[in-house]
Amino acid sequence: MTANTSRRPPSYPGAILTDLSNAFASNTMQERIPAILQQVVEVNPGMTARQRSAIEQLRDDVAAGQPAPALAPGPPDVDGWRMALSDQPGRTWHDVEWFFAETYLYRVLMDAVDYFVTRHDPFGPIKAEEYASEGHRTLLDQALSVAGSREEVLNTLLGMALWGNRVDLSYAESRAHGGSINSDDLLVDDRSAAIAALTGTAHTVHVVADNAGSELSADLVLIDRLLRDKWAEQVVLHVKAHPTFVSDAITDDVIQFLRRAVEGVYGILATELGARLIGAVGAGTLRLSSRFYWNSAAMWWDMPDELHTFMAGSPLTIVKGDANYRRVVGDARWPYVTPFHEVVAGAGIPVLCLRTLKSDPIVGLQPGQAERLEAIEPRWRWSGKRGVIQGWIPKL
DSSP states (O other): OOBOGGGSOTTOOOOOBSSTTSHHHHHIIIIIHHHHHHHHHHHOTTSOHHHHHHHHHHHHHHHHTOBOOOOOSOSTTHHHHHHHHHTSSSOBTTSSBHHHHHHHHHHHHHHHTTHHHHOOOTTHHHHHHHHTSHHHHHHHHHHHTOOSSHHHHHHHHHHHHHHGGGOOTTOHHHHTTTTOOOGGGEEEEOHHHHHHHHSSSOOEEEEEOOBTTHHHHHHHHHHHHHHHTTSOSEEEEEEBSSOOTTTBOBHHHHHHHHHHHHTTTTOHHHHHHHHHHHHHHHHTSEEEEEOGGGGSSOOGGGOBHHHHHHHHTSSOEEEESHHHHHHHTTTOOOOTTSOHHHHHGGGOOOEEEEEEOOSSOOOOOOTTHHHHHHHHOTTTTTSSOOEEEEEEOOOO
16 A cells, blocks of 8 residues: 655644653653553453563563564564654654554554454453443433434534543543533534535545444444435444554444344344444445554555545545544644644545544644633643544535
């Protein structure tokens, strides 16, 4: 696959690094990631001694800032990762681009647990606990019960799909905010432009998923209404090619939820939802797509040409979550008031980002908005409390 780097905005300030130039990124690699790796060991008691040792070694190497290792040969993404690793400035976990460090870390973990041989999801027990939680059932029931006009339903479900992004199993601070939403929590709201873009001629809509669990369930309700209410003739749901960021959705997460839904695990409305979506998969109106690009360190404007052509023909791509937002804006500390379109328009894909803030990158704010937030809550960029529904949707 080839990428067209000419789509990158000329004013790109460069990606955040894991060194001490960014406190949150540095803390992530020195403390949060090692804690996640320790959790993987604890929730998978059936792993082999070799797998456990490999994870513990990775945990210690990341905490100490050792060089990032090479990948085992075999899977088709290895050559791309080899090139990406060679491009990094210091090549240690504490001296590389942050987006590379996190995405590569989870890919190295897949080698450690033999994922491409066993297909065992090391985060499966964590995801299962979330699906069994009261919070998951509550959000799913609320989404399935949304009523009103066609436009009102879509508007509400886009909002629920946003706030479902708080339920991130890799980030407890974000989960703690739950469904408590204040009027000032939504910093940018471009839903009206998105709804206008979907009005009219039937078309394909792309949805780039983030977390399994509560968020994915809300996304599937949104997708169901996009199809039922004729906002789209087809929806393509893009998920990760392998487990990553703890709770990011893979194809098995979608299939398992739909199967349990039709079995009646989540109630009658969810049973009907599951049956409709399974029928949509069979009819081709819902497609599940998993490309290694979504697990890679490549930015939005570095998308492979084949995928770019596929997505650029759609009137709207809905992109979920913080890590995907980081990909879209190049994981950079742009000036807060940088217009969103200046960052993403070069990629040529109409996009709507639904993201609760769990990292530094953010653009498209009004003058003075960031300064007011800083005075209220110094952690506003990371806490997961606030969110954006932010789009670049050119008029057709």
